[in-house]
Amino acid sequence: MTSFLLDNRFSPVTNSIGFLKCDPDRAARAYLDWQVGIQEKRGVRLAQQSVSGPLPNxxxxxxxxxxxxxxxxxxxxxxxxxxxxxxxxHDGTDVFAPVSFLAQQLGCEGVRATANPHAPEDKLFGATILEIYGPHKTEFLNYIRSVASTYDGYKWSFSTAGAVQPFEDPARYAQRKIQSRFTLDMLDAYLKAMGIDAFDADFYLPDNRAAIRIEKIGPSAPAMREVAAGF
Structure with a gap:
């Protein structure tokens, strides 16, 4: 049975993770090329820094x-x-906007992987989502495929869109119990079929390679607030 990344200790940050099929230096450079001009207009500069592992650090x-x-x-x-x-x-990583945009700019595939635990008593609502973005426009933006099982606080819902991928198990989508139609184990299997071992901490920062952090320096949105994290 699949476990959440780092046993979900770094929620909400790791509840949604984006992936781009390219080198991290190239991805970070494309992000800067996109954002520098936008942020300069509001007096904000972008600073880049290397961050060493392990993953929790x-x-x-x-x-x-x-x-x-x-x-x-x-x-x-x-x-x-x-x-x-x-x-x-503070609500978790916003994957869609940057990853779908950068997939087009970089000419590569992008992925959103969301795995939220379901604990309504703690106001945690379950969600298992896979979105695949492509380098070119499709019938809807640049979506290639999406599969989602989500709880909105009242009920579960399930949806799919786009072309069924070779690694999928569509028979599971007919399960009577909606949250069983797309589970964490299924998301893990789909991602592994694409070469992404998202829920294994050892998958990240191999061979002592550093991560790249980009930070905004300067004015922030007036309503912005810092939010305490549990880690």
Whole structure:
């Protein structure tokens, strides 16, 4: 049975992880090329820094978490061709906007992997989501495929869109219990079929390679607040 990355000790940061199928230096450079001009207009500069492992140390470099505006972004090398992406948002990493955009800019695939535990008594609502983005526009933005099982606080829902991938098990999508249609084990298997071992800490920062952290320096959104993290 699959376990959450680092036993979910670094939630909410690791509940959603982005992946780009390219080198981390190239991914970070593309992010800077995209954001520098945007941020300069508001008096913000972007600083790049190397962050050494192990993985918990790299994740703590994102602190403090912030609401309204994310301020720190992490690009991590892995044991495969994929680079992992995380940010310091207090509700977890915002994967879609940066990863789907950079996939087009870099001409590579991008992935969103979301695995939220389901503990309604603690106001934690379950979600298992896989989104695959491509380098070119599709019928909907640059989505290639999405599979999702989510709980909104009232009920579970399940959805799919895009082209079924060769590694999928569509028969499971007919399960009577909605949350059983796309489970953490299934997400793990799908990701591994793509070369992503997302829930194994040893997958990240191989051979003592450092992560790349990009940080905004300067004015922040007026309503932004720092939020305490449990790690």
């Amino acid at each position: 790299a994740l703590r470099s994102l602190l403090p978490l912030t609401s309204v505006e994310t301020r720190r972004f992490l690009f991590l090398p892995t044991h495969s061709a994929w680079t992992a992406f995380l940010d310091n948002g």
